[in-house]
Amino acid sequence: MKVSLQVNGEPKDVEVPENTLLVDILRVHLGLTGTHVGCDTSQCGACTVHFNGRAVKSCTVLAGQAEGAEVTTIEGIGTQEDLHPMQEAFRECHALQCGFCTPGMIMQAIDLVDNVDDLDNRSIREGLEGNICRCTGYHNIVRAIQSVADAS
Amino acid sequence: MSEAAQVNPQGIGASVRRREDQRFITGEGQYTDDLNQPGQVYAAFCRSPYARARINGIETTEALSVEGVIAIYTGAELVADGLGDLPCGWLVKSKDGSDMNSAPHPPMAATLANYVGEPYAMVVAESVQAAQQGAEMVVADFEELNAVIDVSQASVSEPIYESVDRNVAYNWALGDEDATRMAFAKAAHVTTIDLTNNRLIPNALEPRACLGVFEAATGDYTLYTTSQNPHLERLILSAFVQVAPEHKLRIVAPDVGGGFGSKIFVYPEETTVIWAAGKLRRPIKWVAERSESFLADAHGRDHVTHAELALDEQGRFTALKVQTTANLGAYLSTFGSAVPTYLYGTLLAGQYKTPNIYVEVEGVYTNTSPVDAYRGAGRPEATYVIERIVERAARELGKDPADLRRMNMIQPEDFPYETPVALVYDTGNYEASLDKAVLAIDYDGFEGRRAKAAEQGKRRGIGFACYIEACGLAPSKLAIELGAGVGLYESGEIRINATGSASVFTGSHSHGQGHETTFAQVVSDKLGIPYDDIDVVHGDTGRMDFGLGTYGSRSLAVGGSALVMAAEKIIEKGKKIAAHMMKASIDQVEFNNGEFTLTDSNQSMSIQEIAFASYVPADYPEDLEPGLSEKAFYDPGNFTYPAGTHIAEVEIDIETGVVDLVDFVAVDDFGHIINPLIVHGQVHGGVAQGLLHAESRRSARFHCRHDRDAVYAQSARSKGMRRSWCHRFASRDNERDYPCAG
Numbered sequence: 001m002k003v004s005l006q007v008n009g010e011p012k013d014v015e016v017p018e019n020t021l022l023v024d025i026l027r028v029h030l031g032l033t034g035t036h037v038g039c040d041t042s043q044c045g046a047c048t049v050h051f052n053g054r055a056v057k058s059c060t061v062l063a064g065q066a067e068g069a070e071v072t073t074i075e076g077i078g079t080q081e082d083l084h085p086m087q088e089a090f091r092e093c094h095a096l097q098c099g100f101c102t103p104g105m106i107m108q109a110i111d112l113v114d115n116v117d118d119l120d121n122r123s124i125r126e127g128l129e130g131n132i133c134r135c136t137g138y139h140n141i142v143r144a145i146q147s148v149a150d151a152s
Numbered sequence: 153m154s155e156a157a158q159v160n161p162q163g164i165g166a167s168v169r170r171r172e173d174q175r176f177i178t179g180e181g182q183y184t185d186d187l188n189q190p191g192q193v194y195a196a197f198c199r200s201p202y203a204r205a206r207i208n209g210i211e212t213t214e215a216l217s218v219e220g221v222i223a224i225y226t227g228a229e230l231v232a233d234g235l236g237d238l239p240c241g242w243l244v245k246s247k248d249g250s251d252m253n254s255a256p257h258p259p260m261a262a263t264l265a266n267y268v269g270e271p272y273a274m275v276v277a278e279s280v281q282a283a284q285q286g287a288e289m290v291v292a293d294f295e296e297l298n299a300v301i302d303v304s305q306a307s308v309s310e311p312i313y314e315s316v317d318r319n320v321a322y323n324w325a326l327g328d329e330d331a332t333r334m335a336f337a338k339a340a341h342v343t344t345i346d347l348t349n350n351r352l353i354p355n356a357l358e359p360r361a362c363l364g365v366f367e368a369a370t371g372d373y374t375l376y377t378t379s380q381n382p383h384l385e386r387l388i389l390s391a392f393v394q395v396a397p398e399h400k401l402r403i404v405a406p407d408v409g410g411g412f413g414s415k416i417f418v419y420p421e422e423t424t425v426i427w428a429a430g431k432l433r434r435p436i437k438w439v440a441e442r443s444e445s446f447l448a449d450a451h452g453r454d455h456v457t458h459a460e461l462a463l464d465e466q467g468r469f470t471a472l473k474v475q476t477t478a479n480l481g482a483y484l485s486t487f488g489s490a491v492p493t494y495l496y497g498t499l500l501a502g503q504y505k506t507p508n509i510y511v512e513v514e515g516v517y518t519n520t521s522p523v524d525a526y527r528g529a530g531r532p533e534a535t536y537v538i539e540r541i542v543e544r545a546a547r548e549l550g551k552d553p554a555d556l557r558r559m560n561m562i563q564p565e566d567f568p569y570e571t572p573v574a575l576v577y578d579t580g581n582y583e584a585s586l587d588k589a590v591l592a593i594d595y596d597g598f599e600g601r602r603a604k605a606a607e608q609g610k611r612r613g614i615g616f617a618c619y620i621e622a623c624g625l626a627p628s629k630l631a632i633e634l635g636a637g638v639g640l641y642e643s644g645e646i647r648i649n650a651t652g653s654a655s656v657f658t659g660s661h662s663h664g665q666g667h668e669t670t671f672a673q674v675v676s677d678k679l680g681i682p683y684d685d686i687d688v689v690h691g692d693t694g695r696m697d698f699g700l701g702t703y704g705s706r707s708l709a710v711g712g713s714a715l716v717m718a719a720e721k722i723i724e725k726g727k728k729i730a731a732h733m734m735k736a737s738i739d740q741v742e743f744n745n746g747e748f749t750l751t752d753s754n755q756s757m758s759i760q761e762i763a764f765a766s767y768v769p770a771d772y773p774e775d776l777e778p779g780l781s782e783k784a785f786y787d788p789g790n791f792t793y794p795a796g797t798h799i800a801e802v803e804i805d806i807e808t809g810v811v812d813l814v815d816f817v818a819v820d821d822f823g824h825i826i827n828p829l830i831v832h833g834q835v836h837g838g839v840a841q842g843l844l845h846a847e848s849r850r851s852a853r854f855h856c857r858h859d860r861d862a863v864y865a866q867s868a869r870s871k872g873m874r875r876s877w878c879h880r881f882a883s884r885d886n887e888r889d890y891p892c893a894g
Contacts, residue, residue, distance in 0.1 A: 017281070033186035034179015036409075038357045039442035046357060074179035087177040091169055094833045098664030099176025100358040100409025106177065134357050134410050135664050137840025140833060 005069045007032070008076030014063075022061035023047040026073055034074040034103045038132070045131030048104035049073050055111035057104075057130065074103035077110065086110050086148050093144035097135035105131050109145045119149040160745070162684075163677035167829035170669045172662070181407040184361040184378050189435035192363070193222060195425055196283035197438070198273040198290045199447065200265030203299035203519040204312065207263055207292055210273055215289035220282030224290065225428055226273045227260035235259055235427060238418055239392045240484035241384075243635040244493050247325035247512070254321070255313045255517060257483035259393065259423040265294070266312060266482035267521050269447025274424050276436055299519040303479040304456050306516035312482070319517045321480055321489065326497040326573050327510035335471035335508040339462035343545040349533050350848055351454040351479070354526045356663075358409020359440035360449060362422040364429035372400050375426045379405040379691075380415045380661050381701030384638065386693045388418045388486070395427050405691040408663035412841070413525035414449045415663065416703050417486035421448070452526020453845075454479035455492065455533055461506075461541045467551055469560050471508035474500055474537060478515045481522035488524040489515060494634055495530025495622075495704075501571035502538040503582040503618045503795060504560040509572040525703060527841055528621065535619040543615065554590055557618055558583055575622060577793050580821065586618060589797040589819040598801070611804045612814070619798070622791040623705035629787075641787035642706070643697050644714030646675060646722055648780040650767035652760025653685040657783075659699015660711035661691045665834070667707060670826045674712050678719035679759055680746020697783060708826060709792045717784035725780060726762045732773040733757060733765060796820035798839070800846075813843065 004013045007030060014029045026032045026049070035058060038044035047058045050072035058071075078084035086106050089095070096102040105128070112119060112127040119127075124145050125138065133141060162168050175181050212224045238257045245251055261272040273290050277283035300309040300319060307318045336342060362377040373396045379385050382403035390398040408415060421438055429436045440448070455476050462471040478492030497511040542560075546553040561582045562569050569577045598614050605612035625631070628639030645657040656675050662668060672686040689695055699711075727741040730748035734741070734757065740750050749756040765772060766780040801815040818835055825831050 019281075027186075032179070033183075034181075036183070036358070037185070037439075038359065038409075041442060044357060044442070074177075078178065080174045080178050080180070083177065090177050091173040094170065094829045096173060096176055097666070097833060097837060098357065098410040099172070099181050099407065100183065100356075102176050103179045132357060134355060134412070134841070135837045136833060137836040137838075139836040139840075 001063060003063050003067050005066050005071055007071045008073060016063050018063060020063040021059050022049070022051070022063070022066045022071070023058040025063060025066060026058060026071070032073050032075050036100055036103060038100060043130075043132065044101070044104075045108060046101050046104040048107045048131065050107055050111065055108045074106060077106070084110070085151070086113070086144070089144040089148045090141070093140045093147060095136060095140040095144035101131060101133045105133060105141060109141075109148070112145060113149050113152060119146065121146070124149075160677055160680070163673055164824070164826050166673065166827065168669055168673055168683065168827055170666045170830065171672070172666065172668045183358055183407045183409055184363060184376050185437075185439045187363055187376050187406065188437070189363065189365055192435040192437055193276050193278055193432070194280045194283045195428070195436050195438040196275050196277070196280070196287040197271040197421060197444070198275065198287045198292065199444070200261060200268060200270045200272060200294070202265060202294055202296050203268050203301065204297040205265045205294040206297060207261060207265060207272060208295055209293040211291040211293070212273070214291070215275060215286040218277070218282060218286045218289055220278040221275060221286040222278065223276045223428070223432060224273055224286065225276070225424065225431075227258055227262035230259050230424065230427065231262050233427075234394065235423075236393045238420065238423065238483070239388060239637070240489050241388070241486050241637040242490035242494070243637070244322050244324055244489045244515070245635065246322045248323075252322035252484075252489055252515070253316045254484055255316055255482075259420045267519050269444065269521060270482070271420050271424070271448070274428065276428060276432065301518055301520065303454060303477055303516060303518055306477070306479070306518050307514065312517050312519060316517060321484065321515040321517060322493075323512065323514050324493045324497070325510070325512045328508060328572065329510045332471045332473055332508040332510035336460065336462045336473065339470055340465045341463045341545070341549060343461045343463070343541055343548055345459050345541045345544055347455075347457045347459070347537060347540060349453045349455040349457065349536055351520075351523070352452040352526055352845060353446055354412040354414035354449060354452060355445065356410030356412055356414060359442055359445050360415065360419065360421065361437070361439040362425050363435060363437045364422070364426035365435045366430040366433055368433055372402065373426055373430060374402045374404065375422060376404045376406060377422045378408050378415050379403065379701070380408065380411040380663055380703055382661065382691055382693050383659060383699045384701055385418050385422075387638070389423060389426065393423055395423065396430070402692070402694040404694070405661055408661070408691070411663045412527045413452065413529055413703060416701065417450050417524055419448070447521060450485045450488070450522050450524035451481065451520075452523065452529070453533060454523050457537055459537050459541050461545055463545060463549070467549055467556055467559060469504055469506040472500060472506050472538075472541075474511040476511070476513045478513055479518050479520065479523055480515050481520050482517060483522050485522035485524035488522055490636070491523075491525050491530040492533070495525075496534050498573050498575050499531045499534035499620065499622060500538060500573050501575070502535065503557075503562060503620050504538070504542075505562050505566070506560070507572060511573065527838065529704065531621045532619075532842070535617060539617045539619070553616055554586065554595060557616065558586060561586070561618075576790065577620070578790055580620070580793060580795050582618060582620075582795055582797075585796045585819045585821055589799050589817045592817040592819065593799045593801060593815055595799070601801075605803055609806055611806055612801065613804075614799060614801045617798045618796075620793055620795040621705065623794060624709040624788050624792045625704040625706050626710060626788040627790065638700065639787065640700060640706070640710070641785050642711040642714045643699050643783065643785050644711060644718045645696060645783035646679075646715065646718045646781070648681075648722060648759065648763040648766075650764055652681070652758075652763050654679065654681050654687070656686060656688045656715060657696040658688065658690050658711045658715065659696055659701070660707035661699070661702045662707075663702065665702065665707060666827065666830045670708065670830060671712060671715060673826055674715055675719060678716060679722060680744075681759060705794070710786055710788055712826070713788065714784045714786035717786050718782045721782035721784060722780060725776070725782065726759060728773055728776055729762050729765055730757050733771055792823065794820060794822050811847065816843075
């Protein structure tokens, strides 16, 4: 099937089998490999992107559901030369080690700061319920998100 | 901050923000599944649904008719093609002197499947979906056999292998049995304990993956794979499995999304993929699904232990006796034999002056996934035995658990300290760590807190872990004498380029540890070259001589030291060039912070000027080779021995049973710290994984091992793959901000 969507502000048309997942449209068909796949059960959150403005696990979206959607991936929020404040906070707070969960974690973190008022330790941890990190123990991830929440 | 860090703000001791983060936070990391090759095809594996079964035949006709399916390879075909078994890299001897009994471990099951998830066929297709569809259509004629699941029953169960009596791979022992027995005979008090250290599944967030490429024009094989250990992978695949000669096989481990030990080993999947890439002459990619990771990644721990501690009238430990049965799984994984022996038994002295120790370890086969190194590997298992029995002894004797530990600790004046279990601890001050931890958690105020909690219907408790770890995993000669199949040195190379920048190559591998940052800090510090002018390269057998990868906290201690040695060689050669150019004798040249300076003179040349001169040798010593590139292999004389005290305070709601970790203190003595920010991060992650293990309970209710990290199905007896697992990764609701002292 043909799917037309906006990815990182650019219109994209892809021809994919109907059972294709959004994460595969992004990774395989558009070459945006910053969005990762860490499980086959929608539990790890490594594939989190912004889908029509909200954080969504892109492995839970079928190609047909992506028709007309606006999608933002980790590649669309900042560059090495011009980082998004959340990217900068993750670097500054050492909120990543192997980096595999990081793109999904950052996309979820931006959504949290944008949509939850008065974020604190508890609400940040609750907001990360669907994103798994095995390296950091979350400690520095929470610090990074808190620092962006405090500054905004 | 060290003096050096003040001189060099990005040198040793500085909390430099990691340079690798730039690509990870922008989605520009290059993990194995992010790599693609023209003409690439995809692999899916058929896995045994039975814990133990005979394979009477495999029918592939229907699967081959699936659109897009190109080829199907079975275990029997690998055998027929002469592919060797996957070897275990450490030969452990039983206490009677006999070699361990290795069960043959074919890359894919050919006639017998011995654990749920063991691959027996690989389907290759033009798409992932076609490969998976094809794999579902492969029909194997399985004859289910009685499986051995329970580790404590393994040695009295039906043998899994004809060649392995009682399912015992080895019965290993260490220490003086007679002296230990005599000490127990004189003991004023004996404490005993029975422990189960449950099986864990490592679960790095990036599933294992590989991409095998064969170039027909040159006969070169390249395997991109999620490895902590690319050179060892090449050695095993060439020397033992014989996929390709070592000089025609290149292993690249690009960005790797965590390992925790599980990516050290050589697995069936990448072995089959690289072999088949040569047969098909097309690049083949395989990426594990998480469900496969649970079944087919090597697991950790899985010990059953009985221990006894003898004490005298004052409470001094006089002897420790430990009997452990270690579950090795269905096959000996790459280092599976060494983890419950040389990485476990040798650590049973812990931080204490126990004069007599005797340990026996029975390594047994079961029909479960192979067990190998996971986070700490053997050493945490030793700490668990020691600290649990010491705690119990304190309670039985009515002694304060901190005081009992303190009175038995090895003291600073005792170093170097030779333990009764083969190690020589170089240095330490264990009591200092304990004191600091006790203060940080306000141990004196604990009884008050406990009473207050009781008023609210909660039980509050406090637990200590005074640990020691033998890191660095060397020296090679000793390791080889004890059965290691390889040395445990590390290589390092520093190439100073003509323009004065440096390219640094290490045989260790970073998969979250931050070597690209910390190793550059070390080289910057030693050579005075700006940090930003130094690049660190790792994880590619085509780019550096040799290496033994990253595990066992060895990278900086061994790999970092190799780079220091290479830097010293650079300075030595630089002095010769500088002396020639400044018309002085070598003795008159000093090197400091990037400058070669003449003593008693203000004349100096920078390392960048010397580098340029070495590549454009117009005014140059006649007997000296051009260029400024040096390499070193460092083989350490001893392990390193980080140690410390962690204390946890927990509260249990007796109405609901909910356990709340209310406080946690970690005091660690890591010696010379290169980057405190990274070290603290490593401790956070280690503590989180440790807490999850501690919270876990083995359960028989679901007929499976119920780990906090995972639920692992012991057997799948139904026709389909009846596996039961659920993710039990780090729960965020029971973690807080805990103090972390360096």
